[in-house]
Amino acid sequence: MVNTNNILETIKMIGEEKLDIRTITMGISLLDCIDSDGNKARENIYNKIIRCAKDLVKVGNEIEAEFGIPIVNKRISITPISLIAAATNEENYVKFAEVLDKAANDLGVNFIGGFSALVHKGYNKGDKILIKSIPKALKRTSKVCASVNIASTRSGINMDAVKEIGEIIKECADLTAHENAIACAKLVVFANAVEDNPFMAGAFHGVGEADTVINVGVSGPGVVQRALEKVKGEPLDVVAETIKKTAFKITRIGQLVANEASKRLVVPFGIVDLSLAPTPAVGDSVAHILETMGLESVGAHGTTAALAILNDAVKKGGVMACSHVGGLSGAFIPVSEDAEMINAVNKGTLNLEKLEAMTAICSVGLDMIVIPGDTKASTISAIIADEAAIGVINNKTTAVRIIPAPGYSEGDMVQFGGLLGSGPVMRINEASSEEFIKRGGRIPAPIHSFKNNDCSNDN
Numbered sequence: 001m002v003n004t005n006n007i008l009e010t011i012k013m014i015g016e017e018k019l020d021i022r023t024i025t026m027g028i029s030l031l032d033c034i035d036s037d038g039n040k041a042r043e044n045i046y047n048k049i050i051r052c053a054k055d056l057v058k059v060g061n062e063i064e065a066e067f068g069i070p071i072v073n074k075r076i077s078i079t080p081i082s083l084i085a086a087a088t089n090e091e092n093y094v095k096f097a098e099v100l101d102k103a104a105n106d107l108g109v110n111f112i113g114g115f116s117a118l119v120h121k122g123y124n125k126g127d128k129i130l131i132k133s134i135p136k137a138l139k140r141t142s143k144v145c146a147s148v149n150i151a152s153t154r155s156g157i158n159m160d161a162v163k164e165i166g167e168i169i170k171e172c173a174d175l176t177a178h179e180n181a182i183a184c185a186k187l188v189v190f191a192n193a194v195e196d197n198p199f200m201a202g203a204f205h206g207v208g209e210a211d212t213v214i215n216v217g218v219s220g221p222g223v224v225q226r227a228l229e230k231v232k233g234e235p236l237d238v239v240a241e242t243i244k245k246t247a248f249k250i251t252r253i254g255q256l257v258a259n260e261a262s263k264r265l266v267v268p269f270g271i272v273d274l275s276l277a278p279t280p281a282v283g284d285s286v287a288h289i290l291e292t293m294g295l296e297s298v299g300a301h302g303t304t305a306a307l308a309i310l311n312d313a314v315k316k317g318g319v320m321a322c323s324h325v326g327g328l329s330g331a332f333i334p335v336s337e338d339a340e341m342i343n344a345v346n347k348g349t350l351n352l353e354k355l356e357a358m359t360a361i362c363s364v365g366l367d368m369i370v371i372p373g374d375t376k377a378s379t380i381s382a383i384i385a386d387e388a389a390i391g392v393i394n395n396k397t398t399a400v401r402i403i404p405a406p407g408y409s410e411g412d413m414v415q416f417g418g419l420l421g422s423g424p425v426m427r428i429n430e431a432s433s434e435e436f437i438k439r440g441g442r443i444p445a446p447i448h449s450f451k452n453n454d455c456s457n458d459n
Contacts, residue, residue, distance in 0.1 A: 078114035086126025097137035113203035166381030191391030247317030273327025280421030287340035299350030330363030336423030382433035
């Protein structure tokens with residue numbers, strides 16, 4: 001029997017509480033596109049992407065219309081280009097980015113991710129060339145997103161890569177200064193990157209994945225916040241239970257969309273990513289959820305504890321709702337994409353140091369952080385190193401998406417538009433980290449990474 005209350009509840013979640021499916025992302029393997037001839041490889045890449053994703057946008061629009069569930073983005077993730085392009089003798093990979101951009105534009109998708117390198121334990125030829133190609137590649141394209149994995153719990157932190165990426169981010173900012181350093185918003189630096197992440201800018205299709213796959217990322221901070229308004233003053237275990245039940249409902253809708261997309265595209269269903277992804281719209285804020293728990297403002301003492309409740313409860317509710325969960329799964333805290341985060345920065349209650357503490361708990365890390373344009377590359381590298389250390393020690397994914405906005409100083413507002421919103425320029429610690437970063441080398445993996453042997457001895 002159909003429960004009309006459930007139907008009405010879902011309608012309310014979509015219409016009033018800004019529930020949406022943030023993205024349907026098709027992962028496509030390009031391993032069979034490898035060719036020593038760069039032109040041939042690019043032709044293979046374009047043809048395969050077009051062939052596999054030709055109906056992605058159409059099917060997404062059909063599901064959106066039939067079920068009344070907003071699907072904000074249709075996206076593609078691909079095998080890291082550093083692996084594909086390494087077979088060629090080309091000295092930069094900008095042309096590979098341009099062919100990805102052409103494919104994305106021809107298909108009408110919002111983003112394509114996978115202009116990526118995996119250097120957590122060292123560089124190969126393709127990695128070196130790709131990383132140096134990132135600034136020009138992101139300047140010349142509109143829909144291509146890049147990522148670099150510089151650390152993992154199993155291997156430690158590649159500090160040579162960390163140093164270089166700080167310089168690359170500065171170059172990205174300078175090359176797109178006329179667009180408020182927009183290239184930096186399309187570049188993510190990871191520790192413990194995952195292979196099935198549907199969210200940009202860090203999505204890529206891992207080599208352990210199927211040839212093609214459908215991954216779905218849900219959203220819905222507004223739904224959680226409205227649910228918590230009904231339990232004001234209740235103990236925190238009641239809060240956790242309310243979040244868990246709400247996350248279950250949100251994830252169910254995500255699984256419905258994922259199954260439908262998988263069936264209609266005849267592509268295997270991969271995962272639903274449980275992450276709560278905010279938008280700049282009022283009422284669609286992760287920060288507001290934390291404030292509804294009883295904090296005067298996000299950033300106040302207790303913020304990290306409140307975020308821990310939220311993150312854990314979202315995962316507990318989500319895993320009961322879907323048989324295949326993955327990606328990043330938790331809560332995103334991008335400053336520029338969250339209206340209440342912006343307010344907290346402007347009020348002075350939220351700073352970079354508090355955000356860093358929160359990243360020990362949340363889904364990713366320092367996300368869409370705008371800093372003064374004259375920030376040194378070594379300082380950016382040091383911020384990345386700190387975040388990577390949190391990920392490596394805690395055996396979780398962390399990431400940095402940071403924007404040194406040329407011509408802007410602390411307190412200014414920088415406009416990006418769309419889902420990226422606008423961000424206040426945040427204060428940074430100006431004490432130098434240059435000598436630390438110049439050392440390079442590798443920060444060794446933590447002792448708890450060595451888990452492939454049973455240390456007990458029963459003999």
